[in-house]
Amino acid sequence: MKSHKQIKDWGLGLDTPLIIAGPCSAESPEQIEQICKEMKEANVLPHLFRVGIWKPRTRPGSFEGIGEEGLKWMEIVRHQLNIPVTTEVGNAGHVEIALKNNVDVLWIGARTTVNPFAVQEIADALRGVDIPVMVKNPMNPDLDLWMGAIERMHAVGIEKLAAIHRGFSDAYDKRFRNKPNWSMPMHLKRKWEGMEVINDPSHIVGKRDGILEISQRAMNFGLDGLMIETHHDPDNAWSDAKQQVTPKALKEILSKIDFKKPLEEQQPSERLNDLRRAVDHMDDQLLDILQERFAVIDQIGEHKRVNHLTVFQSDRWKEVMESRTQKGVKKNLSEKFMKELLYCIHEESVKRQEKQLREAEPIKK
Numbered sequence: 001m002k003s004h005k006q007i008k009d010w011g012l013g014l015d016t017p018l019i020i021a022g023p024c025s026a027e028s029p030e031q032i033e034q035i036c037k038e039m040k041e042a043n044v045l046p047h048l049f050r051v052g053i054w055k056p057r058t059r060p061g062s063f064e065g066i067g068e069e070g071l072k073w074m075e076i077v078r079h080q081l082n083i084p085v086t087t088e089v090g091n092a093g094h095v096e097i098a099l100k101n102n103v104d105v106l107w108i109g110a111r112t113t114v115n116p117f118a119v120q121e122i123a124d125a126l127r128g129v130d131i132p133v134m135v136k137n138p139m140n141p142d143l144d145l146w147m148g149a150i151e152r153m154h155a156v157g158i159e160k161l162a163a164i165h166r167g168f169s170d171a172y173d174k175r176f177r178n179k180p181n182w183s184m185p186m187h188l189k190r191k192w193e194g195m196e197v198i199n200d201p202s203h204i205v206g207k208r209d210g211i212l213e214i215s216q217r218a219m220n221f222g223l224d225g226l227m228i229e230t231h232h233d234p235d236n237a238w239s240d241a242k243q244q245v246t247p248k249a250l251k252e253i254l255s256k257i258d259f260k261k262p263l264e265e266q267q268p269s270e271r272l273n274d275l276r277r278a279v280d281h282m283d284d285q286l287l288d289i290l291q292e293r294f295a296v297i298d299q300i301g302e303h304k305r306v307n308h309l310t311v312f313q314s315d316r317w318k319e320v321m322e323s324r325t326q327k328g329v330k331k332n333l334s335e336k337f338m339k340e341l342l343y344c345i346h347e348e349s350v351k352r353q354e355k356q357l358r359e360a361e362p363i364k365k
Contacts, residue, residue, distance in 0.1 A: 011196045011224075012105065012132045012162050017259050018198055018225030020086065021250055022050040022077075024240040025063065026070030034232040035247065036080035044251040048105060049077045049085045050227060054094055055239055056111045063238045071101035086134070091118060092125035099129065107134040110166055110203075113149045114138040123152040132160035134198065141168040141181050146188065150195075163188055164227060165218070166200035177206025177243070180214065182221055189222070196224040202243045208234065211245065212253045219260050228253070293345075294352065301353035305360050311353045317346065 012018065021044075023035060032051070039045060051074070055065040074085045084104030089095050090112045098106060106126075112118050113136055126133070133153050138145045150161055165185040167178025185197045199218035201211045215226050231237045234244035245253065268276075304311060321342055328338035 011194065012134070012160050016196065016224045017219065018048070018162075018196070019046045019254065020048040020050045020198065020225065020227040021046040021230040021247075022048075022085075023052070023231045023237065024202075024229045024244060025052040025055055025238050026066050026073060027238050029073045029076060031232065032073045032076045033080065035230065036077055038232050038247040039081060039230075039250075042247045042251040044247055044254065045081060046083065047225075049074075049081065049083055050107075050229075051077075051085065051087055052239070053087045053098075054090055056090055056109060068097050068101070071098065071103065074101070074103070089122060092121045095122055095125040099131070103131075105132045105134065107164060108136060108149060110136045110139045113146060114140065114142075116145075116148060116152070119149045119152050123156045123158075126153070126158055127156040129158075131158070132162070133158050134162045134164050136164040136166050136200070137168065137184060139169045139178075141184055143184060143187055143191075146184070147191065150192075162196040162198060162224075164198045164200055165223065166227075167204035176204055178204050180204050180217075182217070185223060186221065198225040198227055199223045200227040202227070202229040202240070205243060207242045208245045208249070211243075212256055215253060216257050219257055222260065290345075294348070297349045297352055298356070301356040304353060305357050311350055311357065320346070 021039075023031065026032060051070065053065050053067060053070045055063060057064050071087070077083065077085050086105035086107055087098060087103050088109045089098055089106050090109060095106070108119065108122060112122070135146065135149045135153065138149075146163065150163065153161055163185070165180070167176060167180050168184070170176070170179040173179045185199075189195055189197055199215065201214035201218065204214050205211055211228060215228070218226065228250055229240060229244040230247055230250050231244040232246060234246060235241055237244050301311070303309075321339065324342055325335055325338040328341075329335055
């Protein structure tokens with residue numbers, strides 16, 4: 001397989017920011033026709049029409065998708081809107097059916113991405129097929145798992161690849177259906193230069209009221225498009241009713257988003273270059289200070305070694321965390337950032353001191 005830096009054909013070959021819209025699930029040909037009609041009336045034409053045909057459900061008994069019959073209705077989309085269609089596949093059988101029905105783009109869902117066996121089965125079914133594939137992040141925040149699924153697609157010859165950021169399960173943060181954890185798509189884009197990452201605000205928020213805010217944040221972070229679930233009658237949708245919007249609402253959302261221009265596509269101004277040079281200088285100062293701090297930490301480690309003291313002292317750690325966090329907050333730094341920063345510094349300090357103790361211990365035979 002090619003190294004990451006050698007791969008230059010990431011992306012679907014479509015315009016960005018890429019707008020993907022359509023219902024969570026296909027329900028009837030009348031539903032698809034009405035959505036297309038309202039999209040035309042609202043003058044909101046997505047680049048891709050998304051539709052769920054097979055719906056993985058946590059528990060049996062709920063609506064699990066209309067199946068292959070729904071793919072035949074996609075001719076309505078092609079006739080009415082003249083745009084490509086995309087659907088989710090969860091196994092090799094789905095792939096075969098989707099290809100037979102001329103689906104233009106496939107996506108792999110979060111529940112599938114978590115299972116390398118399932119991903120490999122889909123990849124094997126796509127070997128030698130020239131079709132774009134989008135891979136949603138796994139349900140848990142595991143960057144390697146996400147990257148691994150994309151790599152499996154590329155290994156069988158899929159060249160047009162993109163990622164979908166739909167958020168991550170978090171049992172404690174109830175603000176979202178799936179917590180966005182914005183650092184994950186940023187890490188993916190850093191590791192694979194040129195990789196398109198499309199945001200799925202519908203699944204992140206889980207309710208239509210927050211879609212605009214999350215969509216704007218995605219654009220602020222430099223993501224490459226949006227996948228927004230769109231239905232002509234959202235309240236009566238057969239699945240995910242709370243998070244779908246009408247075509248008219250979709251048009252309003254898109255009209256309010258400030259779509260940012262990627263800096264890579266324009267020459268930075270002299271003002272921006274000056275500010276970046278200032279940041280570079282301050283980063284050098286930060287590194288010098290950290291070097292000095294750890295030199296003192298090494299002296300503390302030596303003192304502990306000579307006096308037979310343990311490396312970790314909970315009272316001192318608690319006092320440092322509380323006092324430094326308070327100082328940081330007063331300087332307009334967030335509490336979360338301060339705690340994460342202090343934790344990283346403390347971890348490195350403990351490792352250095354423990355290494356001093358370990359290296360000074362006599363070897364027991």
